[in-house]
Amino acid sequence: MGISERKKRILAAVIDEYIRTAEPVGSKHLAENAGLGCSSATIRNELAELVALGYLEQPHTSAGRVPTPMGYRMYVNEFMEKQKLSLEESEDLNRRLNQKLQELDDTIGSISRLASQLTDYPALALTAAAPVTVKRVDLIYVDANTFIIVLMLSGNTVKSKLVHLPVSVDQGMVQKLSTLFNSGFTGIPEDQITPLLIHSTERAADDGMGLTSVIAAFIIETLSEAGTPEAFVSGENRLLNQPEFRDPDKAHRLMNYLSGGGYILPPAEGETEADSEIRVVIGPENVAEELKDSSVVIASYDAGDNMKGLIGVVGPTRMDYSMVAAKLRVLAAGLSRRLSSGEAPPEGLHNKLILKQNEDHKS
Amino acid sequence: MGISERKKRILAAVIDEYIRTAEPVGSKHLAENAGLGCSSATIRNELAELVALGYLEQPHTSAGRVPTPMGYRMYVNEFMEKQKLSLEESEDLNRRLNQKLQELDDTIGSISRLASQLTDYPALALTAAAPVTVKRVDLIYVDANTFIIVLMLSGNTVKSKLVHLPVSVDQGMVQKLSTLFNSGFTGIPEDQITPLLIHSTERAADDGMGLTSVIAAFIIETLSEAGTPEAFVSGENRLLNQPEFRDPDKAHRLMNYLSGGGYILPPAEGETEADSEIRVVIGPENVAEELKDSSVVIASYDAGDNMKGLIGVVGPTRMDYSMVAAKLRVLAAGLSRRLSSGEAPPEGLHNKLILKQNEDHKS
């Protein structure tokens, strides 16, 4: 767009400053601190034009200028890539990511916590949504009334469940069912597990006790759960750090929206994805009413098997886009590296656990 | 204690009213609405004495009265048991509890969410902390580089994990290890799994590839995780509903404390546990500095095997103790019933899942 170079520099300076201080930026301040070689009067003229063009606005006559969403958009599209994390920052970040990934519990939840912690904004993480299938079914016979179902899924995760029965089964039946399920239920997506299939399996196993349907139910439940994207929101309370949320009502509304798992998924509009894999949705660009004056930065990570997950950060429109984008980029890249390639983190898991044992002794 | 009956009634009325409105309660208001048969002047006298006794205080001369922690304490100890939930309320509550328990995912997290939702205060749930042991170990051979570890724990939960190896193993080794682990590692608590034990197992299996220690590490990690009480905090944002947290800083401080998993565990002082299993910790009675002007209501539930978990609710000292206590009581009782006795909820799990399958077709 035909904006003079100087206008761009001034716009960028205003936005940087506003992001830092959250206060309208005046011409004098700009002339003194932003190091563009001209006087406040000149800047005033330029500012006036930027207002006319729609990139800035003034809260009231005779206050400083504040960026409009359009201004932020320009900022994000044109000026942002300049910022990169220093090497040591990004190393530190990777270190912390590794640490999180080693804890074998709810990975995605802790990633969202990490993102929130790093950026000091609320963060959310969505697990990859992709059709999952069962790779392998094992049934472990425990006793006449008890067995364990173990499912290995297509993303190489394992789910298991203990089943107590009111009736008793013999080991042979468990064996038979195991074979039948492995041949009939593996490799197919949830929606192909029809009542028909279940019934025919039941007949083939000569199962009069409903065992088959218990197992099938667990498979269906597991597939559906694993295939449903799950959202984790963390650090909602960090909103309160932002001056624009000093109004408790405003903060409350947004927090409610977020902790309700408020869905943020932007319209997958074919933005000119200049910046690889990072999407920025500014204020009114959001579809959700609750987000109309907040911004969202979203990075997608590759979870292997063509699955994409998302990490996002929510903040006021006056959000530190560069910082957030830079950090999310590293985080998403690290996540992708870990998840799509082979498996767990580099090494050390095992050693760490052995060490841990000793630590625990103390407590 | 030697407080006249009327004083008690007045105190209770003040507290009830203050809980409702969050505003200092005046004598006139009390005379008109609280239905004690005397005039405002009389009440004024009584109020003055209650202030002298330390049950009430006035924010400033010539404002209404506000309960002190000591006042709340009296209220909790003496007047509270009166409130019971109506039958239908408690049925509704049980219904919702059942529903939550049926979702097989992180039960304890969703219980905490439920508690928060029901009371409209932040809630937290702690899993039972008790030494857990392994009941049974199964190793499922998948392919030369892959096997699945399945652990059945005391408490009848099952944990599993997929292990990829850089080297290849044969099925015989897996078999052998399975037997060894079942005889050597079952029934013993985490702290008895010594490096010594691991080494001797390793030798017995003639395992030169570190397989043994991978499995042992998983067992240790699992036991330690299952034995460590885990805290889930939900609904921190509901704090903002309370007028006492209109000050964002105050709200922020407490929310931070809470979402840091802030530990709330009250000193297990031998309170005269009149009210079965419900503990109320009022304002300054809390040990944590951050909670000094909040209150906590805690119910403990029985998770079987002598394990106790906690559900708690945090709010301002002006918290609706009766309501919270009543709801938590039902919740904890329901949880205990489900967890300690046998197993899953009454029935219907299976049917529900079959139904679910059809629903999912639509989407």
Added chain:
DNA sequence: TGTTGGCACTCTCTCTTTGCGAGTGCTAAT
């Protein structure tokens, strides 16, 4: 033509003042 200094003007923010009302404590009467 683009840039700069100067100046009057506008508007918000903060501090102070003022008046009101709620609620108290005390006293005298029942």
Added chain:
DNA sequence: ATTAGCACTCGCAAAGAGAGAGTGCCAACA
């Protein structure tokens, strides 16, 4: 012992005044 009445206190909200920041515009200058 309870009640009615009354003077008093004190916080709070609305109103007013002053200060300061920043603008827009104009005239001068390169």
